Amino acid sequence: MLFFRTICLTVVFTLLSANVWAEERPAPDVRIVIDISGSMKETDPENLRRPALNLLTELLPEGARAGVWTFGRYVNMLVPLGTVDEAWRQKARAASGDISSVGLNTNLVDALDRALYEATQNSQFDQTVILLTDGRIDMDTSGGDPDTAANTAARERLISAVLPEYMSKNVRIHTLALSDAADVSMLGQLAMETDGLALKAHTNDELMPAFLKAFDRAVPSEQVPLVGNTFNIDPSVNEFTALIFRAASSKPTELVSPSGLRISQNSAATSADVRWHHDLNFDLITVKSPEDGEWAADADVAPDSRVQILSDLKLKVTGLPGSLFSGVPVQLEMSLENEGETVDEETILQLTDVSLQVTAPDGRTGSKLLSDPESLPVDGIFRETLSRLNQPGEYRLEINAQGRTFERKQVLTATLAEPMRVEVEPDVNQQILNVRVYPQSDLVDTSLSRVISRISSPDGSSMINAMEYSGENDAWELALMADKGPGNYEIMLNIRGVSASGKTFKSKPESIPVTFPLVSESAPERAALASMMPEQPQVAGTASSEDDPAENEGGAAESAASPDNQSKQEQPQSEEVPSQDVSTPAPEEVVPDLAARYSEQVATEEVETEEESGVAWWIYVLLGVANLALLGGLAWWWLMRRKGKAESPEDVAARESLDLETGQLDDADLDSADFDNFDGAEEEEIPAAEEESRVTASMGGDTDMGSPEPAADAAESADDDDDWGEFDLPDDKKE
Template sequence: MMINRWLSGVMFLSLLPFLFTYSSLIQAAEKPSDVRIIVDISGSMKETDPANLRVPALNLLVELLPDNARSGVWTFGHYVNMMVPLDLVDKGWRERAKEQAKSINSVGLYTNLTGALEKASWQLAADSGFDQSVILLTDGRIDMPADAGRDINEAERKRLFDKVLPRYTEAGVRVHTVGLSAAADTELLQQIALETGGMYLEASDADALLKAFLKAFDRAVPVEQVPMDDNLFEIDASVSEFTALVFRKAGGRQTRLISPAGAELSAASAQAMDNVRWHEDVNFDLITVSEPEVGSWRADADIDPDNRVQILSDLTLSVDGLPNTLFSGTPVDLAMALYNAGEVVSEKAILGLTDFTLKVTAPDGRSGSKLLSDPEALPEDGVFRESMTRLSQIGEYRFEVTAVGRTFQRRQVLTASLMEPLSVEVIDVAEEERVHVQVLAKSDNVDTTLSRVIAKVTYPDASSLINTMAYDPALKGWQMDLTAEKGPGRYELVLNIRGVTAGGTTFKSHPEEIVRDFPLIKPQAIAPEELPSEEEASNTAGAADDSEAAQSTPEPGVEEKTEQPPAEKPEEAAEPEAVQPEPEIVPDLAKRFAEQADVVEEETEDEGIAWWVYLLLALGNLAIFGGAGAWWFMRRKKTAKAEPEAEVKGGISDELAGDDGLSDDDFAGDFDDFSDGGEEEIPLPEDDAPAAPARAPSTMGSDADIDVSLDDDFDLDAGDAEEASDDWGEFDADEDNKS
């Protein structure tokens, strides 16, 4: 085995010159990026972005954009202004863009969002030769000056979906929307992203704005990265340039880069170096180094999980199959591979020495990782595939793919947002022994006349029935009742949704399974004697005569609205002097303590009387189990020679098969059950689970490195193929009922 490893290493080193020679061919094969940036400058930004962090956020994108990309910047309030003209990105364009960014303000009187997207569509076309996308930031909603006789805001919203967005969809342009603050029209921004195949992101405050922009940039402009862990990163011989992004906390120390040879780079020293470009902003440093030294680099700076290093290199890591927008239960099929000269690297000598890892982080912060590569079962085509079918949490998912070889490291970090345009409501009507289920559209953007919902009910006897869920025009949704029509037992309901937006975009969703046991458990009435007493329910610390005052005390929300005369405040402050609860409570506590001490003393005396009984029981048990153990050991010794024979004749015997102490149950787990952020291994498929679809044996490694169980939430295994697809739904079939 060691000789094989050594030979593989020699072969890998001999192939390095071949790998690192086709940089220009790779660049020519890829479309350059066209990124339009649209920034809200309406007056409300004075409150949502008081420090004007839009300026450093824009500077970050300007610095990260690669040469020969095309970009422009638009601002909008009442009017739309092309702040930075659309042009190819180079040193001069970056300087002009950063200079113009200083003029970003919050003086706009209105929010002309439709007009901004209309203006930014200039020169967009399906045959433009660019990979086109838009990053839109706003903190509000469409807000235009009043127009007598009509609702101008509603008219502008309709124009947006009827005339403006179709230009983007026809040109294949993705619009990534960023909503800043709770005042942003989340519904509208999600609709824009959904119609154009973009991604919706939320920035809860201005401090989160920069990182939201960064996530959108990663989807708009795919860039190569190397892992940066604890501010350490490796640069290999194929890297011609790297750009390190280091976030700096308020009051944090100045950032420095330490080269493999120990040389220190700083913002001051970089000014005299031709191969270093150092951009220092209010909360981050962006350092670009050309022809960098090979080896281990270190950033002497604050550690931040979003610190990163992007590179220009001949060897790239590609991640395909991840849409910008996810839907509950819809499969995500990832394909990951190393590319060189536009071709997949499939040499076994290289892949056998490279570890491919997938890490997924859910919206609630929990994560899990899996080692995909197995040297004994490598994919013939060099492409590692992984499928996830049970993503269900609404919010942002983070996908991190890492390839670590003997002399190189590559990483791709991508974000995708899960949204649910249709909501499922489940109402238990216990007194009628039925469960009412209804599916409702969250916005008017869903065309309920074209959308369909199919329900599959599995009964206690394992039979099932598939129905088209009835649409109720008055409800503007679908509804059904689940009843115990086949007697008591467990009923399982799976919904399959095919939605259609007002703009014609289709999406599929598979909400979580609904499980009910009939007969339903009726809610128990609480007996009067079980209700808390008035004294226990009171939150006041005063005596019984203060209860009336406590009842009349307004709640915090009411008190805020009620004007209090200044003269009454000293009286309120003087009330605690009149109430002295401590002298009354202390005697009661002392009495209770004395009573508890008497009980403990009695228990101790009782234990002292019966101690010899426990001793006799312990000695008896020791004799019985000791004798049984000795007998088993002697019998085991006599039959030791027979076990190898049983193993040869019938495979591994049942006794030996259980020696590892593990079973399928030991690996079972639900990702949603974890509350402490712990880590577990991924569960093995259950014996009675449906067989996974046939796949090449090299699609995933048999040796997994798991941080947390992902089976029920991420489903890194193949999962239930039936639930992961809508094949049983047959949306286009004429029959309404299928069994």
Template sequence: MQRLLNCLFVVVFSLPLAVNAQQASPQNTPVLELPDTADIRIIVDISGSMKANDPDNLRQPAVRLLARMLPEGASAGVWTFGQYVNMLVPHAEVTDGWRDQAVERSAQINSVALRTNLGEALRVASDRYLAGSEDLSNTDFILLTDGKVDISDSTSANEAEREEILGPLLEQLRTRGATIHTVALSEEADLALLETLAAETGGSYSLASSAEALTRAFLRALNTAVPQQQIPIEGDGFTVDDGVEEFTALIFRADEEPAATRELGLVSPDGEEATAGSTPGNMRWARETEYDLITVTDPAAGKWQINGELGEGSRVTVVSDLRMVVSPVPPTFTADEPVAIRVAFFEGEEKIDNADFLGVIDVRLTLTSDDGRSGTKTLSGDTPPEDGVYTDDIARLPDEGEYELDIVADGQTFSRSLNAVTRFVVPEGEGSTGAAAPVEPEPEAAPEPEPEPKTEPDPEPDSEPAVPEQVDADSGPIDISQVEEPAGDPVTDKEESGGLPLWIMATAGGLGVLVIAGAVFLIARRKKSGADEEAPMDEEPPLVVPEEQGVGEPEAEEDIPVAEPEPETDKEPEPEAEPEEEVAEDDIPIADVTVEEPEPESDDALPEDDDDEFGLEDFDLSEFDDLPDTDDEKGLLDEEDEPGDRKK
């Protein structure tokens, strides 16, 4: 009866769940088009606390880097704030003149202000007169601070201002379409406020662990706000195609390399080497403590070589009519809100869908975790897409955390790349239980099998279920169980997330279930009257067996699979007590047998779990030593196998 009712409930409730799943599966596919002109507004904290958190005033070269990296034709401005707000560089179109002015005035960035009037800085930088309208849908703010809201000596006044920022001011900026990217230069800053400003407006948040990390944090915010075309660096060089009008090489200093004695050279395809002290007429070379920035106009096509150490984050951006456009990558994503990857190529203002052009392009997507693990997938198939758009979705990953995303397109005569950073977030309660469970049963299971069989035969069934628990626990630390559990129980996940719409949609079905259940109960009662004789007959065997043999039967039945597979134990040795004691004396070899049995089971499970993990959106970011075994099935490529296998 209970099984019948359970089946009925499952069928009735699974129908609305399936409908909801089908309705929720279609995603808002991003439309690929050329981005609008960017509007970047940089806000820099100059409060007195910066003397300790930025003693070398690395904010100056960081601001100069942003000014030099901003694309031509964009709008930009720079503000500094303490107790008051000052427009350091007027908001205007980015030109060579604007860049020169920003570089010159960056020397005025200091640490002399008394307060931290963060809210007023946002109000001034978002004033409607700057753009002539209330619309900020194409405006990105890059905010740097190392402190908390501090407008007076009154704690209540500071708290009221903080609530004003997170309340009406944030709602106003969000309504106007603004995006705020926040950078904290100290853990003493109001991290919760900065994270909220970024999360509520769709921006990125970074905590620079030191002043030296400030430049990279600024660059990450700029790259999120204005993704720029890049040429991939391969080894110690990069290839420039005929369509490149200008390229800018940003070469970070290696950590172990002294800035004062650094030597760096750039060799053109003709073999001529340029340095910071010797540059040709079409090259501009800016040297800072943390980086070198080299801009070349009308570069020669071919292989350019870099002589010197390349630090992490080095890149080459290009200006070209041939552009690779990628859909925006969100700062964070979950399994319910996956990352939709869309890639297309544009020549001028027109999207390219020519099959002959697209047929020679290899498009690869690579994900790299913060601990260095990576996985690569080919987006281009045997035939190019008819609409010219390469698509893929990243729904979930084995572990939550930050991932670097690289999209590289190789067209034989040209190459383009894009770099972005995103974070995979697992909702609370999904990944926390899986990690703690396997730790506890492991130490408990080891001492249990030794003392239990020596004392009495009763604890033997307790030791036997401990063996499968060890198998489950062994699969936990591989992080495969954490992935399989949500994937294997879609019904429970959807029921929890479904909530109110599930009960509303299942109300009518529930009434029907009650009617069916009542009918089933009436039929069952009628059958009981005629089946009263059969019920005791079914109950007698379990009653007679324990009365005659007591506890011996369940012990002997469970001893068969665990201790000895011999059928002789089922007949005579079970009622005898002496052979049971002999079995207890031989517990040591029997325990060894039971330990050996789960080992092949766990070994068999491992490759299955690996296959499942490899199948997560065709990415495996846990162990990559086995990647060649799964390349054919899941489309993953090892670093050694990345060159165009598709073309072959």
């Protein structure tokens, strides 16, 4: 049976028709905008922009539309916008030699404006701009000082005129910063506004891989896995393109077909089915109507090599935005498509393994097998949710679909960059934890953006507060005091921002744990703190011994809230002493009172004797109750038996039906919405209060939930503002 299914699967995929871009998705429209200012001599000394442009030129599919612009003081259309074919590629290859580093300024705004040439709101193309720069807006001799009149005017034009055009015409901007001197904040905002990637190449060696990441989002490509130096081509593949990055001292690249035929750069020149592009550090080989089976690359294959294919069988991945936000779940959908139709045939899906691998910015990797032969999606779409992504940087997602006769792979990149920065500063003397949220860019509209905090207290209750914006400090501020008593508190933030051009974004940073009372590292400050605090039962963070575990827990919370304390933690520990409460004086040594001890012992023995006699009495009572219960049960059984004889068949059927309806419920039968407060936590109502210049999160005080203009916010309906009435963290129960 397995052999029969495999043969059927092979026949189905072999009989598919030729691939056509327009059948599945709009053809890509890729505009490449390259900085040629003088500073690029230092950031790109080998001028890797030339081979990078050649690489994208060769990878662009037939029928796509593309153009190339360069900019310094002036903007030049290096390669006119046109349909990608062999003639267009020849123009692009020739023009790549004109890329230099001679520009006197960085006219980034005009470059982005000119790159909108013929872009339309309802375009038949999927429009993307890939922007490479190593600097910032520089329209005068200041070297990019943002406060000069010329640079300020250019920036305002970017925000008020150019960027809204990109948003209205649905053109994404993938930004690539090639220097630490680049205006990373502005480039990140451009990407976020248009759902693009915000990439950074720390060295010129990282330039080409970064270009590929942007290209993969602009032109999603089908791949087959390249394992070592081998890859498999199945019968449904119409064409493949092998991108082989060569090691520094590698020999010339050759491809070896399944039948043993060797293809080199020289032999490709005489073949109508092979196109070979050789460049500085890579070979790009396209083979039409390839032989199916295992191919090999006879070369010293370097990282980032890949094999793209044109096939009638595709792996479709949707739901991954270019810009991610902290704590906002990502809903992925993955499926196989045949001529634009989702493959939902159970026979095929049972023989296909679909897996997902996610690599975080810090290099940690996690994998998951999504397909289960016993539980296949009816519609053929595999779904997975990535929740609580919160690490700034690049996330790499690799999706693989492996069947008995084929393999498909997609690699996509998304970037997470916080538009807001959270800072925490404990004030030990005042016993206040100050939390401030700063906008990371002046493109954030602070008058429309909102920051909500939810504070959980030691008694299990919680309160939601709207943090007030302070124009003086350019931050939303909250001051937390321990009005619910000492213990562990937690602050969770929900940010809804609005950019200067009207883009809305949401973010939910990591929660902030804190233990009250706040403690300092020095003993005199702890002693002064203890004298200020009222007498309380011993809780975490209140002991005085430096080695007491409870105090160490409080100190760890303070250290997490304040990076300045890290250096203090590295200091040598003091000599270990027994843990004790220093507020209670040690008892003086006295002579034991033997008579008193004897009298206490006698009294204790008398109590134990009375308890033993009491136990025996209770045993008799329990036995009597048990006998009565047994007699009552027998009587009930006898009566029910007599009653059962008198029941009609209809009565019996009705009773059995009722038993089925009121039987024991499984977890799946319970509506979780009815058990929101099952853990005992209570949500306190927020009474109205007068506005304050700075919110103090007093758990027993009044805090205004509204904005600085309560009347205006009150007029907004729930439909207009969908989550300001609730704290919608994905891992929380509905409050």
